[in-house]
Amino acid sequence: MNVAEAIRLKRAVRKFQSKPLPEEAIRAILNAGRRSPSSKNEQGWQFIVIRDGTTLKALSECGAYAGHLAGAAAAIAILTPEPLAKFQTMFDAGQAAAFIQLMALELGIGSCPASIYEHEKAREILGFPPEWHARIILSFGYPLEEEKLSAPPRKGGRRKLEEMTHWEKW
DSSP: OOHHHHHHHOOBOOOBOSOOOOHHHHHHHHHHHHTSOOGGGOOOOEEEEEOOHHHHHHHTTSSTTOGGGGGOSEEEEEEEEOTTTOHHHHHHHHHHHHHHHHHHHHTTOEEEEEEOOOHHHHHHHHTOOTTEEEEEEEEEEOBSSGGGGTOOOOTTSSOOHHHHOOSSOO
16 A cells, blocks of 8 residues: 555544554654654654553543543553653654554554543543643544445545645645
């Protein structure tokens, strides 16, 4: 699968098989995040891998749309320093999340980001220090509906490029 095809086919997968992910797949996914670009090559993130079902269930209650974490085979929390102090760290975390999800897709693994709104609850669950923050946790697993990984884009699913693009000026 080439990059353009991966971008075109990437779908959020929220329902997973109960099958565990091999450690080598998780390491490849993590390495994609490690290799993602960052401002001034600061690499200002930390990753926490979560495979324990009880922990995943608890994390699924830390955001209004984080329920998919409960059924995941694994999740990766992307931690950043205080995001309000430095916008760039959140941008860098987003790039890491994109690279991580594209690697998962290449390996036949579905993924979906969860926004974390109950920050202190997530900190308590995962035990990370106060100078770090978890705003994004990505769920991973083999899709319950395997065709989700290769389904063509649905008609009308994206706005036309012309509707959102301005050249030179607005």
